[in-house]
Amino acid sequence: xxxxxxxxxxxxxxxxxxxxxxxxxxxxxxxxxxxxxxxxxxxxxxxxxxxxxxxxxxxxxxxxxxxxxxxxxxxxxxxxxxxxxxxxxxxxxxxxxxxxxxxxxxxxxxxxxxxxxxxxxxxxxxxxxxxxxxxxxxxxxxxxxxxxxxxxxxxxxxxxxxxxxxxxxxxxxxxxxxxxxxxxxxxxxxxxxxxxxxxxxxxxxxxxxxxxxxxxxxxxxxxxxxxxxxxxxxxxxxxxxxxxxxxxxxxxxxxxxxxxxxxxxxxxxxxxxxxxxxxxxxxxxxxxxxxxxxx
Numbered sequence: 001x002x003x004x005x006x007x008x009x010x011x012x013x014x015x016x017x018x019x020x021x022x023x024x025x026x027x028x029x030x031x032x033x034x035x036x037x038x039x040x041x042x043x044x045x046x047x048x049x050x051x052x053x054x055x056x057x058x059x060x061x062x063x064x065x066x067x068x069x070x071x072x073x074x075x076x077x078x079x080x081x082x083x084x085x086x087x088x089x090x091x092x093x094x095x096x097x098x099x100x101x102x103x104x105x106x107x108x109x110x111x112x113x114x115x116x117x118x119x120x121x122x123x124x125x126x127x128x129x130x131x132x133x134x135x136x137x138x139x140x141x142x143x144x145x146x147x148x149x150x151x152x153x154x155x156x157x158x159x160x161x162x163x164x165x166x167x168x169x170x171x172x173x174x175x176x177x178x179x180x181x182x183x184x185x186x187x188x189x190x191x192x193x194x195x196x197x198x199x200x201x202x203x204x205x206x207x208x209x210x211x212x213x214x215x216x217x218x219x220x221x222x223x224x225x226x227x228x229x230x231x232x233x234x235x236x237x238x239x240x241x242x243x244x245x246x247x248x249x250x251x252x253x254x255x256x257x258x259x260x261x262x263x264x265x266x267x268x269x270x271x272x273x274x275x276x277x278x279x280x281x282x283x284x285x286x287x288x289x290x291x292x293x294x295x
Contacts (some may be wrong), residue, residue, distance in 0.1 A: 005034055006249025007256045013047040014054075014260030018220070018268045020199025020280050022137055023048070025130045028193050029291065032127055043245055043253075045231045050254035051261035052227045055220050058265050062091055063221065066104075069097030089214045090174060090221070099174030100218070106177060107184035108225040114188025115230060122193060131291030133194015138281035138288065140196075144203035145278035148212065175218055179208040183218070187226060194288075197223065198268070202277065216272035220265065 012030055016023035027044050056063060069091055072079055078094065085092035090100045175183070186204030190197030198219055205215035271277065 001034075001036055001245045001249045003248045003252050005036070006245070006251075006253040009249075010047055010050070010253030010256030011260050013044075013253070013257040014051060014262075015264050017048065017051040017257070017261055018054075018198060018264040020137065020141055020196040020202065020268070020277060021284055022130075022133060022194050022196040022199070023051075024191075025133055025194035025196075028127065028130050032295070043250065045227070046250055047253055047257045048227045049231050050257035052224060054258050054261040054265055055224060058262060059217065059221055062088065062217065063224075065091035066097055066101060066221075069094055070101055073098055073101070089211060090217055096174040099176070103175035103177070103180035103183075103218070104222050104225065106180040107187060107222050108229070110181060110184030111187045111191070111222075111226050112229055114185070115191045115226070118188070118191045119230075122191075125193060127295045128292055129192075130194035131288045131295065133192055134284045134288035134291065137194065137196045137199050138284035140203040141199055141277045141281045141284075144206040145275060148206045148275065175205075175210065175214075176208075179205065179210055182208040183210075183222070187219075187222065191230075197226075199277070199280070202272065212275060213273055216269055 009027060009030055012026050013023050015021075016026040024044060027047070065088065069079070072094065089096060091097040183201050183204040186200040186207075187197060189195055190200035201219040201222065202215050205218060206212065210218065271279070
């Protein structure tokens, strides 16, 4: 792998990791087109690790609030009521923060079990499986968008101070156990090439009636332990990466993935709030069909 190829793969990772179009699927397609058939899985994980830093920086305040909430929980020290933030539906109060922490643990555990199984299958999966995964992702995005709009339409009631307060109170309860299980299963499927991790987790959140903005925030925060876990599992290939690829392409790819990924994350959060995830199906459907015929 050349330095330029490493940078190009990093740019592709930065774009595809956060936009719901499957970064693993796009990396596999690009590596096939570049003739890089023997790239260790750990190299892909390195690129995912670079985009993980973008997540940490983008959501640093929310992550810090969750860590402080966890610390108070352990120390059995209550939060000052004046510090509560009703606009932060994941960590704005101790109740919401604790439920979010429990949800992250459940989601991560389910994803971890499924990820161990899929990691053994991925090397054997043909490129056409990835193309089918693009089509599955597009279906998830379309269905979740339709259901979310229908739910919003059927639950719309005249706005009053009492109903607005009730809605905010309900939304501030964090992620429930059932919702975390559904999201964990969807994120587990997202470990397969062609099936977007962000797309599947956001779709799972919307399926289980999580607030649209919260769905996007939770999807990326819960990716932190998932990516770290994948990195640890693939560390055994570190020597193979240094021998077959070299430090230059890895470093160049990681820097590109971080820089481009931060911008892609900012863009996606805006699109999520506007309910525009279904737009990406217009790209994934022709890509999946083309890949099925081309490969």
